[in-house]
Amino acid sequence: MGVDRGRLADGLLAIVEDSSDLDVLPERLCRACLAALPVDGVGLSLMGGNHVGERALLGASDSTGVRLEELQFNLGEGPCASAFADGRPVLVPDLGDGDAKGRWPMFIHEAETTRARALFAFPLQIGAISMGAMDCYRTRPGPLHEVTEALVVAEAVTLALLHAQANGGGRGLADMAIGHHAAVHQATGMVSVQLDISIEEAFVRLRAYAYRHDRSLDEVGADVVARRLRFTDVPQ
Structure with missing residues (x-):
């Protein structure tokens, strides 16, 4: 039924x-x-x-x-x-x-x-x-x-x-959803500034780093926001 x-x-x-x-x-x-x-x-x-x-x-x-x-x-x-x-x-x-x-x-x-x-x-x-x-x-x-x-x-x-x-x-619902990954969104902007690249490319760099180091995007984002990780120090 x-x-x-x-x-x-x-x-x-x-x-x-x-x-x-x-x-x-x-x-x-x-x-x-x-x-x-x-x-x-x-x-x-x-x-x-x-x-x-x-x-x-x-x-x-x-x-x-x-x-x-x-x-x-x-x-x-x-x-x-x-x-x-x-x-x-x-x-x-x-x-x-x-x-x-x-x-x-x-x-x-x-x-x-x-x-x-x-x-x-x-x-x-x-x-x-x-x-x-x-x-x-x-x-x-x-x-x-x-x-x-x-x-x-x-x-x-x-x-x-x-x-x-x-x-x-x-x-809005988007605000609610973004709250789950707030550090990732903030970190993406920081990486964009650090490397002078687009937001889209910065997000790809974050995702690649997280996958390569077997970590979540949220964990990597938190490290960037806390300034424990700078992408200018990451080999490209």
């Missing part, structure tokens, strides 16, 4: 309307999605492109969901990023599959250290409006048969987030 589109949309919008704290809204939406779909966890990311300021974690239902979203933010690849770029679902019933490893080698290598064994990503979009992606993971490999239902859920989440954006009282 499929998900009732109207009831789910009403339920998600009710969460938005009843929430007095926008900081907990993404997690509540994730948990509502988790209750509606036969998956073990859900994550949401806002997206607008492929460089700093245009991708950020919005929320997740648990620590594994957070980890999967942050890996894709750190590495710049993964099913979530592909679903947004392609504007269609990206279904990975087995993260150990050779095709997945060939398409997202860095992400799959790291994702295999988590509890996730299957990952299904859906764009958050309505018509020409595209704002991010929803990741659903399972702790066991196998296909997701409820793709149509998941698309209904993703559309309802998009409606709920658009509603929150319109009623945020001056504080």
